[in-house]
Amino acid sequence: MxxxxxxxxxxxxxxxxxASLAASLVAMALQRNVxxxxxxxxxxxxDAGEHARFRLGGMVAADSFKRTPGSLEARFEVTDGDARMPVSYTGILPDLFREKQAVIATGRVVDGRFVAEEVLAKHDETYMPKEVADKMGIAHKKHDVQAPAAGGASAQPTSPAAP
Incomplete structure:
Protein backbone atom coordinates (compact mmCIF):
# COMPACT_ATOMS: atom_id res chain seq x y z
CA MET A 1 0.00 0.00 0.00
CA ALA A 19 -17.66 9.15 15.91
CA SER A 20 -18.42 5.85 17.67
CA LEU A 21 -16.92 7.16 20.93
CA ALA A 22 -19.06 10.32 20.70
CA ALA A 23 -22.21 8.27 19.97
CA SER A 24 -21.48 5.99 22.93
CA LEU A 25 -21.04 8.93 25.29
CA VAL A 26 -24.29 10.53 24.13
CA ALA A 27 -26.17 7.23 24.53
CA MET A 28 -24.84 6.74 28.08
CA ALA A 29 -25.76 10.31 29.06
CA LEU A 30 -29.30 9.89 27.73
CA GLN A 31 -29.75 6.51 29.41
CA ARG A 32 -28.64 7.92 32.76
CA ASN A 33 -31.28 10.68 32.57
CA VAL A 34 -34.21 8.43 31.62
CA ASP A 47 -41.34 -4.41 37.18
CA ALA A 48 -38.97 -1.53 38.01
CA GLY A 49 -35.88 -3.71 38.35
CA GLU A 50 -33.32 -3.70 41.11
CA HIS A 51 -31.18 -0.60 41.70
CA ALA A 52 -32.78 1.21 38.76
CA ARG A 53 -33.55 4.93 38.90
CA PHE A 54 -37.24 5.54 38.21
CA ARG A 55 -40.24 7.69 39.12
CA LEU A 56 -42.78 6.46 41.65
CA GLY A 57 -46.26 7.88 41.15
CA GLY A 58 -49.40 7.69 43.27
CA MET A 59 -51.15 9.31 46.20
CA VAL A 60 -49.57 10.13 49.56
CA ALA A 61 -51.30 7.72 51.95
CA ALA A 62 -53.39 9.21 54.76
CA ASP A 63 -51.69 9.39 58.18
CA SER A 64 -48.36 8.23 56.76
CA PHE A 65 -46.31 11.46 56.77
CA LYS A 66 -43.60 11.70 59.45
CA ARG A 67 -40.78 14.22 59.75
CA THR A 68 -37.69 13.62 61.86
CA PRO A 69 -37.44 16.47 64.41
CA GLY A 70 -34.59 18.88 63.72
CA SER A 71 -33.86 17.60 60.23
CA LEU A 72 -35.15 17.73 56.67
CA GLU A 73 -35.76 13.97 56.55
CA ALA A 74 -39.37 13.08 55.71
CA ARG A 75 -40.97 9.64 55.55
CA PHE A 76 -44.31 8.85 53.96
CA GLU A 77 -46.06 6.16 51.96
CA VAL A 78 -47.26 6.31 48.37
CA THR A 79 -50.27 4.23 47.39
CA ASP A 80 -52.06 3.35 44.17
CA GLY A 81 -55.04 1.69 45.85
CA ASP A 82 -53.52 -1.79 45.66
CA ALA A 83 -50.18 -1.41 47.43
CA ARG A 84 -48.25 1.02 49.60
CA MET A 85 -44.58 1.85 49.12
CA PRO A 86 -42.59 3.51 51.94
CA VAL A 87 -40.64 6.57 50.79
CA SER A 88 -37.89 8.56 52.49
CA TYR A 89 -36.74 11.98 51.29
CA THR A 90 -34.23 14.45 52.68
CA GLY A 91 -34.85 17.98 51.53
CA ILE A 92 -37.50 20.66 51.26
CA LEU A 93 -40.86 19.30 50.12
CA PRO A 94 -43.00 21.26 47.63
CA ASP A 95 -45.56 23.68 49.08
CA LEU A 96 -48.47 21.64 47.70
CA PHE A 97 -47.22 18.36 49.21
CA ARG A 98 -49.72 16.84 51.64
CA GLU A 99 -51.46 13.59 52.45
CA LYS A 100 -54.17 12.35 50.06
CA GLN A 101 -52.58 14.32 47.17
CA ALA A 102 -50.88 13.01 44.04
CA VAL A 103 -47.10 12.88 44.11
CA ILE A 104 -44.29 11.80 41.79
CA ALA A 105 -40.92 10.98 43.37
CA THR A 106 -37.71 10.21 41.49
CA GLY A 107 -35.17 7.87 43.09
CA ARG A 108 -34.25 4.23 43.79
CA VAL A 109 -35.38 1.35 45.97
CA VAL A 110 -32.91 0.62 48.78
CA ASP A 111 -33.66 -2.20 51.24
CA GLY A 112 -37.39 -2.23 50.41
CA ARG A 113 -37.79 1.54 50.81
CA PHE A 114 -37.94 4.08 47.98
CA VAL A 115 -35.24 6.71 48.57
CA ALA A 116 -36.33 9.83 46.70
CA GLU A 117 -33.92 12.33 45.19
CA GLU A 118 -36.72 14.65 44.03
CA VAL A 119 -40.39 14.98 45.00
CA LEU A 120 -43.00 16.71 42.85
CA ALA A 121 -46.52 17.44 44.05
CA LYS A 122 -49.49 17.65 41.73
CA HIS A 123 -50.25 21.32 41.25
CA ASP A 124 -53.65 21.35 39.61
CA GLU A 125 -56.74 19.17 39.47
CA THR A 126 -57.24 19.66 35.73
CA TYR A 127 -53.93 18.40 34.35
CA MET A 128 -52.29 15.02 34.73
CA PRO A 129 -49.50 13.53 32.59
CA LYS A 130 -50.88 11.01 30.11
CA GLU A 131 -48.96 8.06 31.56
CA VAL A 132 -50.29 8.83 35.07
CA ALA A 133 -53.84 9.31 33.73
CA ASP A 134 -53.68 5.96 31.92
CA LYS A 135 -52.50 4.11 35.04
CA MET A 136 -55.09 5.85 37.22
CA GLY A 137 -57.79 4.89 34.70
CA ILE A 138 -56.77 1.23 34.96
CA ALA A 139 -56.87 1.48 38.77
CA HIS A 140 -60.33 3.11 38.65
CA LYS A 141 -61.68 0.27 36.50
CA LYS A 142 -60.08 -2.37 38.71
CA HIS A 143 -61.54 -0.93 41.90
CA ASP A 144 -64.85 0.03 40.26
CA VAL A 145 -64.39 3.71 41.11
CA GLN A 146 -66.13 6.46 39.15
CA ALA A 147 -63.40 8.24 37.18
CA PRO A 148 -63.51 12.04 36.86
CA ALA A 149 -65.33 13.21 33.73
CA ALA A 150 -62.51 15.49 32.55
CA GLY A 151 -58.85 14.86 33.22
CA GLY A 152 -55.72 13.55 31.70
CA ALA A 153 -53.45 15.15 29.19
CA SER A 154 -55.66 14.28 26.24
CA ALA A 155 -59.00 15.45 27.68
CA GLN A 156 -60.84 17.93 25.52
CA PRO A 157 -62.85 20.77 27.07
CA THR A 158 -66.57 20.08 27.02
CA SER A 159 -69.41 22.52 26.69
CA PRO A 160 -72.53 22.31 28.82
CA ALA A 161 -75.30 20.20 27.36
CA ALA A 162 -78.16 22.02 25.71
CA PRO A 163 -81.60 21.59 27.38
Missing amino acids: NPVRRRRLMWIVALVAA AYLYTPSEVLRG
Missing part, protein backbone atom coordinates in the same frame (compact mmCIF):
# COMPACT_ATOMS: atom_id res chain seq x y z
CA ASN A 2 1.41 3.37 -0.90
CA PRO A 3 1.92 6.01 1.85
CA VAL A 4 -0.87 8.34 0.64
CA ARG A 5 -3.49 5.58 0.78
CA ARG A 6 -2.22 4.42 4.18
CA ARG A 7 -2.52 7.99 5.57
CA ARG A 8 -6.09 8.32 4.20
CA LEU A 9 -7.04 4.94 5.70
CA MET A 10 -5.64 6.00 9.10
CA TRP A 11 -7.67 9.24 8.96
CA ILE A 12 -10.85 7.29 8.12
CA VAL A 13 -10.23 4.79 10.94
CA ALA A 14 -9.59 7.65 13.41
CA LEU A 15 -12.74 9.46 12.26
CA VAL A 16 -14.90 6.32 12.64
CA ALA A 17 -13.42 5.65 16.11
CA ALA A 18 -14.08 9.25 17.23
CA ALA A 35 -36.60 7.69 34.48
CA TYR A 36 -39.69 5.55 33.89
CA LEU A 37 -42.89 5.97 35.94
CA TYR A 38 -44.13 3.05 38.05
CA THR A 39 -46.90 2.65 40.61
CA PRO A 40 -46.25 1.02 44.00
CA SER A 41 -47.91 -2.22 42.79
CA GLU A 42 -45.59 -2.41 39.80
CA VAL A 43 -42.53 -1.75 41.97
CA LEU A 44 -43.47 -4.44 44.49
CA ARG A 45 -44.10 -6.88 41.60
CA GLY A 46 -40.53 -6.23 40.44
Whole structure:
Protein backbone atom coordinates (compact mmCIF):
# COMPACT_ATOMS: atom_id res chain seq x y z
CA MET A 1 0.00 0.00 0.00
CA ASN A 2 1.41 3.37 -0.90
CA PRO A 3 1.92 6.01 1.85
CA VAL A 4 -0.87 8.34 0.64
CA ARG A 5 -3.49 5.58 0.78
CA ARG A 6 -2.22 4.42 4.18
CA ARG A 7 -2.52 7.99 5.57
CA ARG A 8 -6.09 8.32 4.20
CA LEU A 9 -7.04 4.94 5.70
CA MET A 10 -5.64 6.00 9.10
CA TRP A 11 -7.67 9.24 8.96
CA ILE A 12 -10.85 7.29 8.12
CA VAL A 13 -10.23 4.79 10.94
CA ALA A 14 -9.59 7.65 13.41
CA LEU A 15 -12.74 9.46 12.26
CA VAL A 16 -14.90 6.32 12.64
CA ALA A 17 -13.42 5.65 16.11
CA ALA A 18 -14.08 9.25 17.23
CA ALA A 19 -17.66 9.15 15.91
CA SER A 20 -18.42 5.85 17.67
CA LEU A 21 -16.92 7.16 20.93
CA ALA A 22 -19.06 10.32 20.70
CA ALA A 23 -22.21 8.27 19.97
CA SER A 24 -21.48 5.99 22.93
CA LEU A 25 -21.04 8.93 25.29
CA VAL A 26 -24.29 10.53 24.13
CA ALA A 27 -26.17 7.23 24.53
CA MET A 28 -24.84 6.74 28.08
CA ALA A 29 -25.76 10.31 29.06
CA LEU A 30 -29.30 9.89 27.73
CA GLN A 31 -29.75 6.51 29.41
CA ARG A 32 -28.64 7.92 32.76
CA ASN A 33 -31.28 10.68 32.57
CA VAL A 34 -34.21 8.43 31.62
CA ALA A 35 -36.60 7.69 34.48
CA TYR A 36 -39.69 5.55 33.89
CA LEU A 37 -42.89 5.97 35.94
CA TYR A 38 -44.13 3.05 38.05
CA THR A 39 -46.90 2.65 40.61
CA PRO A 40 -46.25 1.02 44.00
CA SER A 41 -47.91 -2.22 42.79
CA GLU A 42 -45.59 -2.41 39.80
CA VAL A 43 -42.53 -1.75 41.97
CA LEU A 44 -43.47 -4.44 44.49
CA ARG A 45 -44.10 -6.88 41.60
CA GLY A 46 -40.53 -6.23 40.44
CA ASP A 47 -41.34 -4.41 37.18
CA ALA A 48 -38.97 -1.53 38.01
CA GLY A 49 -35.88 -3.71 38.35
CA GLU A 50 -33.32 -3.70 41.11
CA HIS A 51 -31.18 -0.60 41.70
CA ALA A 52 -32.78 1.21 38.76
CA ARG A 53 -33.55 4.93 38.90
CA PHE A 54 -37.24 5.54 38.21
CA ARG A 55 -40.24 7.69 39.12
CA LEU A 56 -42.78 6.46 41.65
CA GLY A 57 -46.26 7.88 41.15
CA GLY A 58 -49.40 7.69 43.27
CA MET A 59 -51.15 9.31 46.20
CA VAL A 60 -49.57 10.13 49.56
CA ALA A 61 -51.30 7.72 51.95
CA ALA A 62 -53.39 9.21 54.76
CA ASP A 63 -51.69 9.39 58.18
CA SER A 64 -48.36 8.23 56.76
CA PHE A 65 -46.31 11.46 56.77
CA LYS A 66 -43.60 11.70 59.45
CA ARG A 67 -40.78 14.22 59.75
CA THR A 68 -37.69 13.62 61.86
CA PRO A 69 -37.44 16.47 64.41
CA GLY A 70 -34.59 18.88 63.72
CA SER A 71 -33.86 17.60 60.23
CA LEU A 72 -35.15 17.73 56.67
CA GLU A 73 -35.76 13.97 56.55
CA ALA A 74 -39.37 13.08 55.71
CA ARG A 75 -40.97 9.64 55.55
CA PHE A 76 -44.31 8.85 53.96
CA GLU A 77 -46.06 6.16 51.96
CA VAL A 78 -47.26 6.31 48.37
CA THR A 79 -50.27 4.23 47.39
CA ASP A 80 -52.06 3.35 44.17
CA GLY A 81 -55.04 1.69 45.85
CA ASP A 82 -53.52 -1.79 45.66
CA ALA A 83 -50.18 -1.41 47.43
CA ARG A 84 -48.25 1.02 49.60
CA MET A 85 -44.58 1.85 49.12
CA PRO A 86 -42.59 3.51 51.94
CA VAL A 87 -40.64 6.57 50.79
CA SER A 88 -37.89 8.56 52.49
CA TYR A 89 -36.74 11.98 51.29
CA THR A 90 -34.23 14.45 52.68
CA GLY A 91 -34.85 17.98 51.53
CA ILE A 92 -37.50 20.66 51.26
CA LEU A 93 -40.86 19.30 50.12
CA PRO A 94 -43.00 21.26 47.63
CA ASP A 95 -45.56 23.68 49.08
CA LEU A 96 -48.47 21.64 47.70
CA PHE A 97 -47.22 18.36 49.21
CA ARG A 98 -49.72 16.84 51.64
CA GLU A 99 -51.46 13.59 52.45
CA LYS A 100 -54.17 12.35 50.06
CA GLN A 101 -52.58 14.32 47.17
CA ALA A 102 -50.88 13.01 44.04
CA VAL A 103 -47.10 12.88 44.11
CA ILE A 104 -44.29 11.80 41.79
CA ALA A 105 -40.92 10.98 43.37
CA THR A 106 -37.71 10.21 41.49
CA GLY A 107 -35.17 7.87 43.09
CA ARG A 108 -34.25 4.23 43.79
CA VAL A 109 -35.38 1.35 45.97
CA VAL A 110 -32.91 0.62 48.78
CA ASP A 111 -33.66 -2.20 51.24
CA GLY A 112 -37.39 -2.23 50.41
CA ARG A 113 -37.79 1.54 50.81
CA PHE A 114 -37.94 4.08 47.98
CA VAL A 115 -35.24 6.71 48.57
CA ALA A 116 -36.33 9.83 46.70
CA GLU A 117 -33.92 12.33 45.19
CA GLU A 118 -36.72 14.65 44.03
CA VAL A 119 -40.39 14.98 45.00
CA LEU A 120 -43.00 16.71 42.85
CA ALA A 121 -46.52 17.44 44.05
CA LYS A 122 -49.49 17.65 41.73
CA HIS A 123 -50.25 21.32 41.25
CA ASP A 124 -53.65 21.35 39.61
CA GLU A 125 -56.74 19.17 39.47
CA THR A 126 -57.24 19.66 35.73
CA TYR A 127 -53.93 18.40 34.35
CA MET A 128 -52.29 15.02 34.73
CA PRO A 129 -49.50 13.53 32.59
CA LYS A 130 -50.88 11.01 30.11
CA GLU A 131 -48.96 8.06 31.56
CA VAL A 132 -50.29 8.83 35.07
CA ALA A 133 -53.84 9.31 33.73
CA ASP A 134 -53.68 5.96 31.92
CA LYS A 135 -52.50 4.11 35.04
CA MET A 136 -55.09 5.85 37.22
CA GLY A 137 -57.79 4.89 34.70
CA ILE A 138 -56.77 1.23 34.96
CA ALA A 139 -56.87 1.48 38.77
CA HIS A 140 -60.33 3.11 38.65
CA LYS A 141 -61.68 0.27 36.50
CA LYS A 142 -60.08 -2.37 38.71
CA HIS A 143 -61.54 -0.93 41.90
CA ASP A 144 -64.85 0.03 40.26
CA VAL A 145 -64.39 3.71 41.11
CA GLN A 146 -66.13 6.46 39.15
CA ALA A 147 -63.40 8.24 37.18
CA PRO A 148 -63.51 12.04 36.86
CA ALA A 149 -65.33 13.21 33.73
CA ALA A 150 -62.51 15.49 32.55
CA GLY A 151 -58.85 14.86 33.22
CA GLY A 152 -55.72 13.55 31.70
CA ALA A 153 -53.45 15.15 29.19
CA SER A 154 -55.66 14.28 26.24
CA ALA A 155 -59.00 15.45 27.68
CA GLN A 156 -60.84 17.93 25.52
CA PRO A 157 -62.85 20.77 27.07
CA THR A 158 -66.57 20.08 27.02
CA SER A 159 -69.41 22.52 26.69
CA PRO A 160 -72.53 22.31 28.82
CA ALA A 161 -75.30 20.20 27.36
CA ALA A 162 -78.16 22.02 25.71
CA PRO A 163 -81.60 21.59 27.38
